[in-house]
Amino acid sequence: MAVFPVVKGTRLRATKVNSCGLPVSGAANYAVTNGWVSLAISPVMQEAEELEQRNAEGRVCVAERTPPERKYYNLTLTLCQVNTCLITLFNGWEQELDWEGNAVGVRDQRRVESDYGVALEVWAGGKAGDDCPTPEDDSIFASASTGKSYGYFLTFGTEFTLGDIEIAASVANFTLTGITFAGPQWGRGPWNVVPTDAANTPGRLLTPVTDDQHLVIQRTPVAPPEPTPGEECCPLDIPTMFTAPDYYFGGPAAEPAADIAGDPAVCVSTP
Template identity: 50%
Template sequence: MTSFGLVKGVRARITLVDPCGKPIAGPRSRIVTTGWISANVEPQMREAEDLEQTNAEGRVCVSDRTPPERKWNNVTLELCKVNTCLIGLMTGWELVLDWEGKPVGFSDQKEIPTDRGVALEIWSGVGMDDECEVPTDDDILAPGAASAALPYGYTLLPVVREMQVGAIEYGASVSTITLTGITANGVRWGRGPYNVVATDGANTAGRLLQPIKQGQHKRVLYTTIAPPEATEDCCGLILPTPYYGETAIDVAPAQPACGLEPSNEVQSAAITGTPTGGTYTLEFDGQETSALAYNANAAAIQAALQALPTIGAGNVLVTGTGPYTITFAGDLAGFNVVTIIADDALLTGGTDPAVTITVVTPGGVWA
């Protein structure tokens, strides 16, 4: 049995997730920081309730009690160095950009987003008396041996949502920013996108050995895998594949170096066979466009694609006069998206008219 204390916060990593803990891959989805003072995690309980019934004489004839239940954890994070991207990740607030397009601040907003959250990972020391175990053999002398690695405490909150910035005091003292939120069920975090625990006696870093289960809001454990280095800004996130289930891989891929940008997916739509009439449709991720005329121009194709709920306004650009170049942008920039499917059965005239979709540039390639 392992016993350890939690002392001195060493590092914190914040990752953008959906309301159930699924990591959201993208070019600015994670940040690692040392710029925090404290993190407080306090259970919010549903108190036990006494159940009692008296008889006609006024004496207790039935007495019982409902069990207490943890509803969520109240999370308070106090920052001493305010990275604008960190604030944006945790609150969903709009970032203020300078003339070069670099984030230099943030603006608050009236609504508190409920369709997103962050995963908060915290590494701590384990106490000086617990750092050094007594060797029982010479295995500790082998390079990279797990028994020679220094231990850390690791705390995971797979979903923290409804983050809000508290009061900021300006005066003759250092100003800090305090963020508060609540935890939620983090079952979609699974085993996570990062390597945080040892998977064998050689101290090979891998994903969590057991996934987050239904109703779990917090996990605390002892690990011999060192925390990641702090990053200067938000960085790209890629996910292991397969991510879930019995076939999920044990060791996650290395995350992209900060500062790199993933490629935007570019697809091409070529209309061949010289049709003289009829229509065709395009399907993206299960949603089909309205009918497009055989000679529809780039603007019409772009409007039809942006009208799809799986794409949305501003998330695809169409150029050219045939073949048409379809570039994914906006919320779909930097992702390896599904390939568009064309239904050309209603094209007429010409010789075997068809619409052919090809991937010119795969999205999500980091370079």
Template identity: 35%
Template sequence: MKGKMLRATKLGVCGDPILGAEGWPVHVTSKGFVSVEYAAEVDDGEEIDQKDANGDSLVYEPARRRIKLYNVTVTAGRVDPELYTLFTGMPVVLDEDGNATGLRITSKVNLDSAVALELWSGTALKKCAAGAVQRPRFGYFLLPQIIDGQIGDFTIENGAASFTLTGKAIENPGWGTGPYDVYLRSTGVEALESPMGDFDLLHLDWTQLPPPAPTCGLTPRPPDGTVAADATDATDMTAEYTATYVPVGPPPPPYTVDWGDGAQTIGPAEAEKVSHEYATPGTYLITVTDTTTGASRFKSFVAPAV
């Protein structure tokens, strides 16, 4: 399985996603990694085997194993200061323009910083229903909380440099269903169907929703809006996008609405609308993309609308 994308989201002390400017989760979306290793740390339990004075079995209880946590190692091929500081809690170094250019590693014990780590991989599964919009499937892996993030050893030499990030993945009910949509179902884009529980360490599944697009540094809030059936179309085959948030920039608004059938429209101004009529029924993935930063958000429309 080839790794496609990872997303690291900053968590608070209770394991809840930290929200930054405009209520957008503080996170990094990157494809600059070489590998992610998940190594289970197992508690083998304790066997009780008590014999009587004659040597016969008196009490026997077999040891019961359980996974305590996952030791996670991310090998990164690109230096991404924001990803490293989210993972480790180490302070980022800024240049005179406020851009992240490096990281300062300290001896302080990191007790407050934690991240959730999502990863998308490629998969060979291709089971498409007849007549449906054909889409690839992706593997989806979620670790709801990684603590004790550290940067591993590295070597400067005549060769490709890589850095390792290590941490301990533990349970985190504070993640709930998460702040993002990660599935594309027949009813549209959705978050996790059930929240991460008190003992859930790892969620792995496949999804037809593509991974988010990579961005430089912290992922900015993408343009946003609502999608509904155009009330003027009696066939319910026309989707109407109403902008609720537009990134700051010179006019026209610097974003696009990809309707999922090959058509694309320049995004409207805030509170304005654009519409698109579909030729055939189906569940369509709509991608709203900031053309300046690359940040994107997925929407969906079921044609005909019901």
């Protein structure tokens, strides 16, 4: 049994995916930021339904009940500043460029993006009671862990829209709202987020995401990634991160999927 507190959001990573959760390669297809205020994940349920049939006398002769089901989750992400690349990553809006080709804003569009989405990963702090177990032998010195663990949340969102914008004598937040979907083609993911051995070597998820799952929550001693340079979106090239014999899903001769993801391309902040 895992018991851990969730205190403060420490980091957020967004990765562009298709409608099945498959990571999409591109020049600006992922970002890591701490420039966010909150992420709300609210379930939307299919209500239970009472089924009954009465006989000719008016008495109930058949009674049954269908249980409730989770349809999806509503996502509400509040940003503490305008991040044009994140807004574009979430809702597909066109970025406004200056004369040097640097992003300086966004332009809205009528159509809400639903063909693509983002994989959202969030790390939360909070010290658990078993973060510092008593060592049984000297193997603990081989551990890559800092001794701290994190709450890790993974979900997949699409149909993001920008909320109300109020310009006043106060801090203005920008809110993006969307809905979750199942992302089975995420598989074990392109990032190293959980330990793969007793030394806490960072690796991919141990088990793939299935077509029934919208949300993954777990504890991990693997530290969250640092924000991308300038908290901008960076290049993602899955084929160069996973090359033989380290495959994303598996190789042509039934080789297994890699336990550890390769490094992404170097990302450099624009002026």
